[in-house]
Structures are given as C-alpha cells and as structure tokens.
Amino acid sequence: MMGKRRKSGMGWVMVWLVWGLSLLVIPASEADSDEMVTVRPVDNGKALVNPDMGWAMHYYSNIITNYGSQLEPSDTLDDFPGLSTVYLRVPWAFLEPQEGKYNWSLLDTPAQRWIDKGKRIAIRVTTSENWMRYATPPWVKEAGAKGYYYEFGKGRAENGPLWDPDFSDLVYLGKLDAFLAVMAKRYDGNPNIAFIDIGTFGLWGEGHTHMSSQVPDDLLYHIQKVHIDLHLKHFAKTRLCIIDDFVGHDQPGDAFPITDYALAKGITLRDDSIMVQPPPRSWYHAELAQKFWPHFPVILEHEHYGSSLIRKAWDQDLWLKAVEDYHASYMSIHWWPRILLNENRDAIDKINRRMGYRLCVREAAWPTEVQIGRAFDIRTVWVNTGVAPCYPGGYVAFTLKDDKGGVVFTHIDTNFNVKELEVGPAGTASPKTIISRLNVAAWLGDGEQTFSQNVKPGDYDLFVSVGKEDATPVFELPYNHQDSHKRYYLGKLKLLDR
Numbered sequence: 001m002m003g004k005r006r007k008s009g010m011g012w013v014m015v016w017l018v019w020g021l022s023l024l025v026i027p028a029s030e031a032d033s034d035e036m037v038t039v040r041p042v043d044n045g046k047a048l049v050n051p052d053m054g055w056a057m058h059y060y061s062n063i064i065t066n067y068g069s070q071l072e073p074s075d076t077l078d079d080f081p082g083l084s085t086v087y088l089r090v091p092w093a094f095l096e097p098q099e100g101k102y103n104w105s106l107l108d109t110p111a112q113r114w115i116d117k118g119k120r121i122a123i124r125v126t127t128s129e130n131w132m133r134y135a136t137p138p139w140v141k142e143a144g145a146k147g148y149y150y151e152f153g154k155g156r157a158e159n160g161p162l163w164d165p166d167f168s169d170l171v172y173l174g175k176l177d178a179f180l181a182v183m184a185k186r187y188d189g190n191p192n193i194a195f196i197d198i199g200t201f202g203l204w205g206e207g208h209t210h211m212s213s214q215v216p217d218d219l220l221y222h223i224q225k226v227h228i229d230l231h232l233k234h235f236a237k238t239r240l241c242i243i244d245d246f247v248g249h250d251q252p253g254d255a256f257p258i259t260d261y262a263l264a265k266g267i268t269l270r271d272d273s274i275m276v277q278p279p280p281r282s283w284y285h286a287e288l289a290q291k292f293w294p295h296f297p298v299i300l301e302h303e304h305y306g307s308s309l310i311r312k313a314w315d316q317d318l319w320l321k322a323v324e325d326y327h328a329s330y331m332s333i334h335w336w337p338r339i340l341l342n343e344n345r346d347a348i349d350k351i352n353r354r355m356g357y358r359l360c361v362r363e364a365a366w367p368t369e370v371q372i373g374r375a376f377d378i379r380t381v382w383v384n385t386g387v388a389p390c391y392p393g394g395y396v397a398f399t400l401k402d403d404k405g406g407v408v409f410t411h412i413d414t415n416f417n418v419k420e421l422e423v424g425p426a427g428t429a430s431p432k433t434i435i436s437r438l439n440v441a442a443w444l445g446d447g448e449q450t451f452s453q454n455v456k457p458g459d460y461d462l463f464v465s466v467g468k469e470d471a472t473p474v475f476e477l478p479y480n481h482q483d484s485h486k487r488y489y490l491g492k493l494k495l496l497d498r
Contacts, residue, residue, distance in 0.1 A: 037491050038365040041479050047082030048476040052297045052391045053356025054084025056122055057333040059110050062089055062129060062204055067336050068110060076117050080341055082352045085194045086114045089124040091135035096179055099139050115192050124197035126205035128164050128212055136165045145172035148213040155214040164213035167201050168223045176200060180234045189237030197241045201227040206272045207246035224258050232265055241270040244285040254287040268296035274322050276303040278313045286325040297329030297391055305335035316347035327387045329356040357386040359418055359466055359477055362431055369494045372455055375439040383431040384421035393419035397471040399487050400460040408460055410471040411438045418466055457497045463487035
C-alpha cells in the first residue's frame with residue numbers, strides 16, 4: 001500500500017508501506033533530493049541458512065546408528081530451523097576396512113540427501129573409540145603398527161578389550177597418510193564440505209587420551225602437531241578444526257602452544273562438548289575461543305542431550321550463553337533431532353537469532369524519481385545482530401525489476417564489505433551507514449550519446465541483496481518478501497526520460 005505524497009515549498013518524503021516495512025516521514029531538506037522514500041525493514045525473527053554458520057546435525061556420532069538411522073531417506077529435517085550442515089563422524093575402520101578398499105558411500109549416501117537441498121556436510125574420521133576394539137583398521141596393526149591395549153577409563157592393560165595405535169608410530173602414520181591422501185582427493189576443496197575435524201588423535205577424535213591409552217604429557221605436543229601437519233598436508237583448501245581437548249579436557253586458559261600453532265595455520269576451534277557436567281563446569285574453553293572467533297567460525301558441540309539431562313547438566317539458558325561466550329557460528333544437534341527440537345524449541349529459536357551472523361538493513365532511503373542517465377544515491381544502514389562476523393564477506397547490491405519480474409538494472413557496491421560489520425552483545429552492535437552511487441543507463445563512449453542498457457521510463461521495483469562482486473545474491477536476510485533468489489523487496493523507483 002502506497003502512502004500519500006505531500007508537496008510544499010521544501011518538499012516532503014514519499015512514504016511507502018510495503019511488506020511489513022515500517023514508515024518514516026522526514027522533511028526533504030534532510031534527505032538527498034526533493035522527494036525521498038525511506039523504509040525501515042522489520043526483522044522477521046526466522047532462522048537463516050547461510051555459509052559458515054548454522055546447526056550441524058550428527059547423522060553419525062561415532063556409532064553409525066546415532067542419530068540419523070531412524071530418518072527416512074527422504075527426510076532431510078526441513079522442519080529444523082537453521083539446519084545447514086550434516087555431520088558425519090565415523091571410525092577409519094569403517095571407511096577403509098581393507099587396505100586400499102574404501103567405503104565412501106557411508107559418507108556420500110546421507111550427504112547427497114542434504115546436498116540436494118543446498119546444505120553442506122562436515123566430516124571427522126577417528127582412530128580411537130571405546131565401543132569397538134579397533135577403530136583403526138586391524139590391517140594397520142597386522143602391517144606392524146605398534147599400539148596399546150587399554151581399559152576404558154583406566155589406561156593401558158596388557159589384556160585390555162580396546163586397542164589404540166601408538167599415535168606417533170611410523171607404520172601407523174604412513175597408512176594414515178595414504179588414507180588421508182585418498183580422502184582429500186575426494187573432498188578437499190569440495191564446496192559441499194563445510195569443515196573437516198582433525199580427529200585422528202585421541203579418544204573419539206577429541207585430542208585426549210586420559211581415558212584410553214594415556215599418552216605421556218611430555219609427548220603430547222609433538223604427536224598432536226604431527227597429526228595437525230598431516231591434515232594440513234592434504235587439506236589445503238577445506239576448513240580444518242582442532243578440538244578444544246587437545247589442550248586438556250578441563251584446562252581453562254586463553255592460550256596454549258598447540259592451539260596457537262593451529263590458529264597460526266588457519267585452523268579453527270571446535271568444542272567437544274559443552275554441558276557434559278553440571279554448572280559451574282558447563283564448559284572450559286570459552287576464553288580460548290576469543291582468539292579464534294574474530295577470524296574463523298567457532299563450532300560448538302553439546303553433550304548427548306539425553307545424557308546431559310540425566311546428569312542434570314542441561315540448561316537452556318546456558319545453551320544460549322555458550323553461543324554468546326564462544327561467539328559460536330555452529331551448534332550441534334547431538335541427539336535424536338526431533339526430540340531435541342520439540343523439547344527445546346524456544347531456546348533453539350533464541351539461538352537462531354544470535355548464532356553466527358545476521359545481516360540486517362536497518363534503514364534504506366532513495367529518491368522517488370530519477371532521470372535516466374543521472375547519478376543518484378541510495379543510503380542504507382546495516383548492522384550484524386549475530387555473535388560472529390560474516391566470515392565469507394559480501395557486497396551490497398541493488399536491483400531494479402520490471403512488472404514481469406525481469407532484471408532491468410543491477411548495481412554492486414564494492415566499497416563496503418559486510419565482513420567489516422562489528423558484533424557485540426545483543427542489541428549493542430554498531431550500525432554502518434553506506435552511500436551507494438548509482439546511474440541507471442549511464443553514458444558510454446567518447447562523447448557519444450549511447451546508453452549502456454535499453455531502459456525505458458516507468459515504475460520499477462527496487463530490491464536489495466548481499467553477495468558476490470558480480471551482484472549474484474548469496475546471503476539470506478531476515479525479511480519475508482524476496483524474489484526466490486535472495487533479493488529483498490524495498491519499494492518503488494520511478495525512472496524519468498532523460
């Protein structure tokens with residue numbers, strides 16, 4: 001519904017009421033031209049699915065029957081708001097049961113279900129588990145790799161039921177090197193991969209051995225570094241994650257040699273797991289995350305929901321607080337997904353309004369009428385209301401469409417990257433005002449009166465988007481009315497004959 005236009009000696013702003021946009025009327029002397037339209041879009045509060053953020057659903061959680069096994073092949077959890085990633089964590093023995101014989105369909109089959117929906121996957125391959133004797137394939141031991149039998153929670157035992165490799169053994173590392181090379185050939189640089197954990201050291205791939213084969217403390221840094229370097233060797237294009245327990249499962253602090261090394265190599269941080277223990281020991285490494293989140297997306301994994309409830313460690317307010325404290329971009333779905341959703345829906349909705357980044361247009365203003373070929377400005381005010389930067393970065397674009405939905409004109413403003421938007425506690429992020437100079441059908445040639453496009457006078461729909469330098473939209477914004485390509489409707493613009 002269009003508001004009324006008022007004219008006086010100084011002129012007034014034209015006001016539009018469109019798709020839930022709030023109204024603002026200001027004197028034209030405060031605007032950029034005699035008549036301006038100004039809108040303030042209203043955040044719809046919905047979950048956004050954008051790159052480098054979102055919920056990561058544990059389809060395999062070490063044991064492959066947890067937690068995607070009860071989903072129908074056609075069920076991609078479209079009802080779970082903000083789900084962006086499917087997490088596949090499995091033992092090496094399942095992927096290479098015989099040397100040189102691979103079972104990649106274990107990963108690729110569930111992955112394709114979500115990739116078809118535009119989602120991504122994440123992977124961890126482990127070499128130590130407490131529920132199976134050989135998470136490292138038995139043929140590695142048979143090839144001469146050294147290792148240790150152990151009892152879960154007690155340490156090395158000659159007749160223990162479980163086996164860990166010696167994580168620094170050259171035979172073991174040689175076989176692992178060959179496996180990672182094949183894995184990287186398939187997945188490194190694959191745009192469908194969100195991240196890969198460095199999960200080949202320690203129990204469950206978490207980087208600790210205090211409940212398994214108990215690697216001596218004085219050897220830890222060297223061995224952990226070998227496993228980091230092995231992943232860096234093969235995964236040069238895909239984001240890698242170091243697990244917080246590399247520094248010790250309960251060691252607080254903001255700096256450790258092994259995580260400093262990982263950070264310097266461009267590796268991000270993942271916390272396994274929060275809310276294992278009741279408060280005040282709900283997590284230990286929020287301080288550590290402060291070095292990582294300004295540069296890379298931080299990933300949080302909560303304890304198995306059912307187990308956390310039994311221990312009286314689960315707290316929805318603490319769940320949200322963890323997102324704030326870590327500036328988290330990802331949160332796990334570490335249980336049967338719909339049970340977690342149904343029993344925690346309010347908390348999940350709150351987390352979705354803060355987790356990762358949330359790019360908002362607080363205000364947009366532009367002239368109501370523009371002469372074809374004459375430059376004009378669009379003023380927009382932007383804010384990131386999430387807890388983390390927009391790591392991929394992107395640029396603001398404006399698009400004009402005709403009454404048939406055809407793209408008439410696009411303009412990308414590369415002077416401002418949304419990655420630069422600051423974050424802060426809820427409601428405190430600093431807005432950024434940008435002035436974008438446009439010229440619909442600008443002059444071309446040396447003095448020739450030739451237009452760059454065949455644009456006719458008339459009324460056009462103005463859209464805003466954020467994305468690539470070629471004006472291709474990438475990011476969802478928290479508004480309802482878009483063109484199905486992530487361009488969001490702002491209002492009308494009249495083009496006048498030159």
